[in-house]
Amino acid sequence: MNDCLFFGSNFPIILFENEEEIIIKPIQFKFENENEKQIKQIASGYFSTIFLFENGKAIEYLNEEYSNSNQNPEKIQIENIQKVSVGVHNEAILTKEGNVFAKGTYINSKNPKEFINISSLIEDKNDRIIEDIVCGLSSIYLLTSNQNVYGIGSNYYGQFGVKLPIQTEKPILMMKNVSKIFSGTDSHSVFLLNSNQKLFGCGNNENDQLGLGKSKKSPKYTKIQKLTTIKIPQGKIIDIQCGNFHSIMLIEEEYQNKNENPKRKLYSTGDYRFTGLNKNQNTYEFTEIKLSLFKNDGDNILEISVGASHTLILTKKGKLIGFGISYYGQLANRQEEYHKTIPFQIKIPELRFNEEISNYHISCGENTSFLYYSPLSFSNLEEDLIKLFRRKEFCDISFKT
Template sequence: MNQILFFGRNKYPRLIENEPEKIKKPIQFKFENENEKQIKQIESSYFSTIFLFENGKAIEYLNDSYQNPEKIQIEENIQKVTVVSRSEAILTKEGNVFENQEKKTIQKLTQIQNIPKGKIIDIQCGYWHSIMLIENPERKLYSCGYYQYNGLGNNQTTYEFTEIKSSLFENDNIIDFSVGNLHTLILTSNPKLIGFGENYYAQLGIGNTYNQSIPIQIELPKLRFNENISNYHVLCRNEKSFLYYSPPSFSNLEEDLIKLFERKEFCDISFKTKNGEIIEAHKLILKYRLNQNQNQIEKLKEIISKKSIQRIKSNI
């Protein structure tokens, strides 16, 4: 079953029936058909939320003040989706792009100056602020922008990227983060879910609707955190928030293993790729992913049987 927690504004679109318009604490989101494939990505705007599945299909929930709630099944072979306000774009695995936009504007690109030193892992923009994740060597978050509703994680406007500091995550590895219009969520390795910013629609999931100027921990219902917290993701969009489980895609096993190797997630399962490079797979992720489907287990056995297997003792 898909693991998805939802909290915040349950309107435009209404995602969960028989629940209030403001869901103040994280609750389980369930599809009508529990046999849906593994979730891959969630994207949401003010009027639309799209759930993309590993099999390339998607479900879109639509609702605005001019129409009744609508649920659409999208059958395309989708690779990625993005939605903003009333605009959306869909990229298929064949490289085709479908878009629906009210307006198109092209602006001159300007290079951002005075970026903190390190490797930029991700950067996301909200309505009044931007947040950047930088690795040097630890992962740290930096915010920049206007302090409207305190989505910056501090109490003042910052004209340059400034580190977000909190005792809640100073000793933890930051797994994922997401920026909404005026609020931010952070997922750490503990695991902890941390939020700050606007909370008028309960999008911080802390049980009330008071804005939070500094990071606060969000109480989560019991999750089984399937063996690896790094496979969980957070999403903030407008006044809605999600925490969901999405393991690496099984569509290209060798490519996935290389990515795991680069992230230095080691274990004692390995095989040689075509170029002779030793790849060490993440056993726990593979165990969870493969146990969901017997055909996938057989696929892995077939791949490994054609490789030169070696057992490696990790030095880490």
Template sequence: MNQRNQRNQRNQKQTQIFYSARKNLQINSLFNEKENQLQNWTQLSKIKNANQVRKIVSGCNKHCLIWKGTNNLEFYQTNQEDPKCFTIENEEIQDIQSGIWTYLILTKSGKVFSLAQHEKSRYCEIPLSDPESSTFEQIRPVPFFNKKENNRKVESLAMVGCSNYFLCKDGKLYGNGLNKGSLGDGTSNQAKNLPVFIFKDVTRVFGGVHGLCVFFTSKNNELYVCGENRGGCLGIGNSSSKPNSPVQVPNWKADDILDIHTNDGFSILITKEGKTYSCGGSFNNGFSQDKSTFTEIEELKNQKVIQYSGGYEFSLCLTNENELYGWGFRPDFQPTNQYGKIALLTPKKLNLPKYFQNNPSIKLKITCGTHSIFIYPSYRNCLIQDFQKLFKSKLFCDSKLKLNENFELPIHKTLVESRTNLQISTIEDLLNQESFSKEEILIFFKWLYLDQISNQETLKKIFNSLNLSFPPKNSFQKDLLNLYKDEDSKDFTLLIKNENDEDVKKDKEEEEEEEEEYAMTEIPVHKIVLIARSGLFRDMFQNVTQETNSVKDYSGKSIDSLEILIKYFYTDKIEITADHDPLLVLEELEDSIEYYQLNENSNILNQLNEIKNKL
């Protein structure tokens, strides 16, 4: 079987873990055109490389936007066989959000981009100066936040129906779009194309694709809301008030809240303890009666809910035990005998797709669009995943951490010292002074190898003992990049012939005779990185002694492609410059996936295809 067929088979396997459920399947080309209800799940076979999906958002029932890998966007529309593919040049995506007809993309630099369609001036939620020219054919920058002179950098996004909300890094909250008091500027019927200022000193903002109001928390630990108060969905104690400026929601502190999601006439609040509360009209709010204050949902009292998502017709809750609860189906949504007229007014446990039932360790994500539901595995960063496997296997450990409780922890010296900037002996001395337990040390090492902050208080205690500042989230990749740049700490060398060796099947004696005819190029690396990222090197180093500090590479690849691949090992990114022969490098890198036995969840193929499309 050739390498291309093997790759295709691998991609087919990845599509098996991606599911959806919805009514009226025929209106979206993502789904199989057959009868389907909420309890039945359909594999989305058109989505390739599904393990690279980071987030799905879906607005109207004609389309959805999928964020894959680091910076890839796929947009699916009705009756289109293939998605539109987008990237944002020189930016790295941080989040995507969906309203009914608009999609917003936030980058790590604080810029905002829009993918939207303006139909006959009906919608003004597109935050552009010329929304009439917007189509789903291109992603466009939002000038209000992207112009340098404005100096507005966005921290997070939220969307409510046909309104958008932008929380800037300076704590100022802006909003634009249709307005029923939800823009908080003192008006209730004046739509705003360009964003208007709503509130200052904001810490978080919460929305929902079919919501009527927007919630946000402030630096003074309070919860605020503004918008339409249908059925009491604002949670302020009545359903008659119509505030068009932010009002405080009584009895709630920002520190207690995990998430809030607004819907069509009701709102859902989840606490950090996993308790689930609802307010609003009885229409799909999880109760059989109206509530004007947040009240705990009886059917979920014994569950720790970690995710909620709601659309026009139904709601989903996911617990920490991977149990799925749902309710909804609006009885007035053109019911037929095919779908039934039953509305689940209170939560009911639903069956997961069989794939997830058989893999309880998989962390799931749920997303509801207007009339669609998606359930899929949480994105796993391939770079971190490779080091997680190394941590669990305890292979190739070259040092030990000796602690007070008479236990020794085998470690990889280079990785530990690079992430802490401390010598192993220094770490031992400092940790032993505080007499940390084995369990506490393992929490620390889960951060070192897995980039997990599983117990923040314990980690802070350990970092204080080590005289280190508390690490930011997702710092692993930054530390690996710094390791790549640190030439002095590289402890191993790859020896590469300056000319391609086409006859890689020569026996050992012939190779030794030929080697003197070629000059060798040395590529310095960290041995632990090669072992973590490549199955070939893992197998090779099983038979290499600790004293060996170099190996010859017989792949026949050019020096350019090998240098690019080595940098990929550290950064998870393929970078081809103008100095490279792109066609040669692309071909060699594509073949390297199988040769070096890279992680099957790698997004390297996506990156190579993006580069090809730009040539």
């Protein structure tokens, strides 16, 4: 298989010149520079797509409205990049030093095309080393080395866990003792997992995408402006990703026997057209998605990715599964009138099975889909150690001989 495959919308971001605006058949992504072939991560939104490479450098493709030049792609003038994240109205870049540079309408209203260091704006100077970043549609969430979470940007739906301000260009402390943050490129919802493995959520719940167990018929459950406990299934939360209308949760079952291969299950909540549950009404709490496509062959879920209204699943046996809307070809077909409510297998070129399947990754933008090859490297292991030693509890460790 090629190193990077793409299918979906080729507009308003022009990723491929001389191609249709809707690309249904997966095609290979090619890079001109030899140093830009080992992809580490892809993050895509409505107005921008960023490719992060193993050498810590990145390039971005932009809608003409958001570009400072006529050059496409543009090189991002930031070094030692560890992670990138993209929303519809913002971008965030995390460096290995723990700094976060971001740009966007809700981040820097005076010059939304310019990257600024938003981690330096945190009032507590001891909390300015950042461990992780996640972009929502118009908000950015920062997880610090002290395991505190800050929000910056739009707070219209209360996605910072407070009613006011509606918008802020300075980070607001949301919650302490957090281990993971989850949101999505096209989402006004956010989930926070604390150190005790309890899940909290806030923000937009118009389509029940927070899984609170309450119907959207009640107006008071539309905007959740306070961090609220979310009921979760038994097991370990591996990932949660949010779309505009739904949220998907990946759970790993816990076994007493460590030699067993833990089974992974999917749960979803939100608008029935996008949850993969094949039900004609919204689901008000996280409900298991039954994937009959590998019910009896011992397959397991490797990872998930969620766009605005579509979901992709990559399995350990190399199956690519999808459901949701495919109007823009983001499920490698064209569905103009109907939703793919039942998960189905997407036809893709054969994967290189001589390589470890866990080296493959998927990434959904708003209306785009990527499947790419990115093997684990020493730099990945190095970054895990960097995260570990940034944390406060490791700072006072002394070694005696």
